[in-house]
Structures are given as structure tokens and as C-alpha cells.
Amino acid sequence: MADFSCAVYQNEFLPSGGTDVHAIVSVTCSGAGGAGQGISGEAGEIIVIDTSGSMEAAGVRAAQYAAAAALDQILDGVWFAVVAGNHQARLCYPDGYTAAMVPMSPQTRLAAKRSLGQLYADGGTAMGTWLLAAAQLFDTVPSLTQKHVILLTDGENQHETPEQLTSAINSVRGRFQADCRGLGAAWQVDEVRRIAQALLGTVDLIPRREDMAAEFESLMRTSMGRGVAEASLQVWAPQGAEILFVRQVSPNLEDMTSRRQQVNPLTGAYPTGSWGDETREYHVAVRLPAKVVGAEQLAARVQLVVGGQQVTQGLVKAKWSADDSLTARISPEVAHYTGQTELASAIQEGLAAKSIGDDITATTKLGRAVQLAQQTGDEAATDRLRRVVDIEDAGTGRVRLKRSVDRLDEMALDTASTKTTRVKR
Template sequence: MTDQPAFTVEVHQNRFLPAGGTVVDAVLDVTAAGTGLAAAGGPPSAAQVIMIDCSGSMNSPATKMQEAKKATAAAIDALRDGVAFAIVAGRGNADMVFPSTVSLVPANRQTRGQAKNAVHRLQASGGTAIGTWLTMANHLFAPSTAEVKHAIMLTDGQNQHETAEQLAMVLRACQGRFVCDTRGVGADWSGSELRTVASALLGSADGLPDPGELVADFRAMTETAMGKSVAEATLRLWTPAGATIRFVKQVFPHVEDLTGRRADVSARIGDYPTGSWGAEHREYHVSIQVPANAVGEEMLAGRVSLVTGDQVLSQSLVLANWTDETALSTQINGRVAHYTGQAELADAIQQGLAARDAGDVETATAKLGRAVQLAEESGHSDTAKLLGKVVDVIDAPSGTVRLKQKVAGVDAELANVRSVKTIRVKGS
């Protein structure tokens, strides 16, 4: 049994609406302070599955397979004693590496050693069908009573041996059952595919062109999972009669649209999944359409709670006041403006790259130019550098760019997979 971390939910908004105004926007600043673990208790029970791409391309160059083995060993060493785990080899199908049966085993000195020996013997061959790997992970997690279920999926290529529809069906089956962090290694993976899996399974996605980065990254992902102190929390949103939720998005540390994941508690209350929490900070953008009221009227536009089980961890209010004072109603809250721009930045990059791949130079130039402009405005220097490898920037403030004639495939995929990463408001 654990004590809950100290959660706070702070609302940033301009609550003043003009006469006839109906849209209320707010950014929710959610912080879990400290681990909050009871001295006599401990962290939530956990399970981890590591899916390693063992397709033939992992030997080209051989350093990918070598470093993947080292990284998996580092992740195994980072598991707490007693955490249930398994290693899966991903090819055109999924094979158990350790244990030999489709099951999870508790981590201890003996099983860690056996697992690392089994990983060391792995050889690269065959193709890539990510859905089969995830299906195996789902089977492994299904009988487990672990509170935190975490998976790592590594691939060096694209999902060539199954259709997008097949992968989507697998993701629907896995959704809500475990969290999955996805990583691409080398230069031939697909940023869209990594984001699709991570988004569906509430994980992170990234690409590592240098295989030497895998060890530190695998260790960090596992340590983060081992540091979770709340297994599952939901953002619960109450709205008044006549109100409509326009959207609910996580906007920091990355953009994730949660609108379609609402689980109705009642007609006016909905839960949105946020996954597991350690000591960390996240921000969410909530947009609510409310019935217009008379000037001078005030209403509660929303009540936001962070909930685990039946326990409310923190709560805050979203308000609306109607005014005829233009100076009040035209102010745009800095947080809301900042994250609206970053969500637009992610969309512009993804749409621009898709248009580029489709040969639509005009749309690609316009979208990527807008992305460069937004990156400049928001101080997203890392994103600006990635975009600079895809376009020649003529004038960043105006978004004037020219598509590069020759672009390394990995540079475009890095821009894609990292498009959803956000930065906090300057000075906050």
C-alpha cells in the first residue's frame, strides 16, 4: 500500500468573455511533488516487456544489434527486484527470448543473468511486423496483476509485413492495457509509425540515429517506469448543462489529443486517461463551449479533478465571466496562446512532411514555412534545427523557406517523431 504523491492542479485562463462569447480555454498545470511512498510500503507493483527488433536489417550495420543487446541488458539491470519481466524478439512474428514460455518472471539475480545470456545469443534475421510484437506483449501482460505495465519497443525499420489497418486493430486491443515507449534506431524507421504506437499506448516516441545512444535511453526509460508512484490517474472533467467539450489535450511535455479517449462517468462528467505518474509535471489544454450569458453574469464552466480509483487527488475550477469591457475580454492568456501555438507547430510539421512525401511542393513549403515561423516565435530551437535540415530557411520570422532538394531520410523522420515535443512557457 502506498501514500499518494501530493498533486496540485493550477488553472491558467482568461475567464472574461465578450457579450455572446461561448468558448472558454484553460491550461491545467498538473504537478505531482515527491514520490509520496510510505516508508513501510513501496512503489506500485510493476511488469515490463522489452521488444527488440531482430529483423535482418539490424545487422546493417552490426552495431545496431550489438548496441540493442547492450541496451536490453542495461534495462534488465535497472529493474527492481520482484518486477515481472520478459524479453521478446520481433521479426515477421514475435518469439520469446526470455523466458522460453509466454509468461513473465520476477526479476532477481538469477533471472537477470539468464535473461542477459539469452539476449546475448540473439541473431538478426527475417522481416518486421510490429503488430505481432505488441500482440505478444498484450498476451504477456494479460494475466499479470501488476499495477504499472510498461513496454519498450525498438525497431530499425518500417512495418513492412502487415498493413496499417492490421496495426490499428492491434493497437485498439492493446489500448489501456499497458504503456509503450517506442524507439527507432539507425536511419530507416518511420516517425509516423513510432508516434502512432506511442500515442495509442500513452508512451513516448523518439529516434536514435546513433546506436550508441541506446544503452542510456533504455536505462532511463526503465528507471522512469520503476519510479512511478501512482499506477493510473485520470483527468475528470465536469461541465454544466448545455456545455460541450471542444477538446482535451496534453500539451506538455508533448502534444497528445485525449478528446476521443473520454470515458463517460455521467452525461456531464468524463474521464480522460493520463497513465501512471512519478514526481513530474504535465500540462493540459481544455477548451469548453458554454451557453452565452448576459453581461455581468458568472458561471462555473468546468470542474477539473485528478482522480485515481475513487480518490480525488486534486481539484480546480474553470470559470467564465461575461463583460462589456473590451480590455478584459480581448486578453489572451499567455499559457493558452503558447500551447495553442505548439499544437499548431506539431500539426504543421506533420502535414508539411506528409505533403513533401506526396510530392505536393506547394503545400509542403507553406506548412513547413509556417512551422519554421512558429518554432522561431516559441523559442523551439531544437525543432528549428531539425527543420533546417529539411528546408532552406530564407526568413524565419515570416516563415519564408525553400524545400531542400536532397534530405537524409532520417532527418525528416526525426522532425516528424519529435514534432510533438513541447517546451514550457518562458519564465515559468
């Protein structure tokens, strides 16, 4: 049985006239168990492999090894399928005549691995079609409560209009989760990130074909360790208050504000997907009506709900004070993750400006990113930034754009921009 705990980090003191309360809510799960192994229902996994012409024979061969490595991680009893995607979506396993998922067993695992030998590179890329096919496959097993996709692409979505891709994403939103990976340097980070964010998943770069197997194995092992099928973060705020935003800030940065589903007039639910043994941290910001010095108020009640039951909660408080030594304090956790959020925006905006030749904006934004990376102690981000800019003074953010930058280094910086470092406590 999974066990959840919660901690709240904030400065609850507001000055006279103060209205905005910020808190970091840290939620930890332990004892989650394996996917589909508990009382929360059955689990399903679909591996979607790009087999467009750009993958070429060597890329497809590497994808076969990667898919086989992922299949080895799927627990017996978990339902699964393998889809080959180009400008269409073809069922690789089970055979196309079955058009349904099957439970994993030693026999089906071996048969699925053999079926991978049928894959070949041909045609274009239509990721929306792949997503719709995955949704249809999941629908063949009504008992599934946990549904997860690993999606690999190596190129742009050239065989669908942007409107078609958007329509497909909206059609499958909330029906399954998807971790998306891009191979090489020819795919578009923003395009694939949009899919992953809508489907509560992650996006990352696989620089080389030989890196695919380890990445697929890791992704599937993580998915199999998520024994809690689905949870939601419910945030209550008092009458007259306004929820400014709800963001996941660790281990990845994700703005959840637009995902709000109304529970009642004072409470919103924000889906968080499945959970394993892990800690996630959320930045909750609430605007309250100003109160007189000495007043106290509960600003928000943050609960994690699983299967309709509250499993843990944290309280965000507000106290109005005339003591400047109290009201001027900034919670280290709030400061850290505010900086990490700005860091991600600075990187993405800087790279976008660089891509259109706006070197002035690119230099300013990436310089600010260097400064923020140093302030928040994000050494990994600093290392990635060094491959794109020459750092003259990290403290002031003075940088120069490198004349020649490897496209893979830019993509690595972009995809990793939403990965945060945890605050040191």
C-alpha cells in the first residue's frame, strides 16, 4: 500500500496591505509497488517507434534493440502493444488482424521481439495519427486504469497540418500518459514538447542511435515502478481568494494552472498522472484580500487525492505583520524554484531568438540564464550553456554567442531546460 507524506515551505508573514502568498508543497510517495500489481487496476504500455524513411535501416535496427530492451522491463500481466509509425500507424505486435493489446508473458514477450524484425524505414511522419492509434488500442482493454506510451521520433511532423496534430493531441488528452524522445538533430523540440506536456510526460533528446536501448529500458523500468495509477492535486482557497498558479517545479517544471478541473466553487483538481516511489514539489501561489496587521488566515489547503480519497495534505497559511524582519524574508525553497522557472524561460526564449537571427535578444536571455544557473546552483545547466555561449562573467550574465554551435548541443540545452535541481535543505 502506497504511503504519502507532505511538507509545506513558505514565509507565511505578509506586510500590511500584502496579498500574495507563495508556498512550495513537497509530496513524497513510498511503497508504490509495481504497475498493474495493486488494487488500483490494470496497466497498459504501448511502444511507438518512428519507422519513417529518415530513420534509415540503421536507425530502425537500433530502434528494434531499444524496443526489445523496453519489452524486457514490462511486468508479466501488463497489457502491451508495439506500433510502427510513419505517415500511418501500423500495428507491429500483436499482428494487424488482432488490433488489440495482449497481456505480457514469456511467450508474448518472445513473439513481440520476433515481430520487431518486420520493421523497415519508409514513408513520412504523422505523430497525431500515432497518438490516435494508441488511444484506440488502449480502448480495447476497458479495465486499464494506468496507460503509458513511449514515443520515438527522429523528424518533424511533416505529413499532418499543425491543426491536425493539435486536434489529435486534444482528442487523446487525459486518456494516457506519454514520454516522448527525439533521436538526432532533425526533430523539433517545441513540437514534441507540446505532445509530452499535454500527456503528462517528459521530452528528451537521444543524441545517438546507440543510446536508444538504455533510454528505452530506463523509461520502461520507471513506468513499471509506478504502482499508483492516477492521482490529482486538489487545491482549496477561501472565498474571495484567487489561485494565481499551480506549477510542478521538481523534478521537472510544468505549469499545471490550465489543467484545473473544478471540484466545487472553492476547490480545483490538477491531474498529476501515475506515481512511483518519488518526491514531487509544487509551487502554489494564492492572492488573498488584504487584512489588518495581526490577522491570520488559511490561504490554501493542498491535498493529494488517489481513488477519490485524500492521502496527504499541506496547509498554506497567511499572517499579517508589521515586523519588517518577518515580512521581508523569502522562503529559500520559493526563491530557488522561482529562479529555476525563470531560468527555463530564459533558455527557451534565448534559443528561439537565436534561431531567427535576433542575436541581441539571444545574448540577453542566455546571459540571464547563465546568471540564474549560478544563483540557483544549477551546475548542469551552466555546463550546457557553455556549449552555446562563451561566459565572460557568470555573476552579471555577460556572455557572447559562440560562432559555431552543434545543433545537438542547442537541443540538449532546450530539452533539459525544464529539468530542475532540487533545493538544498
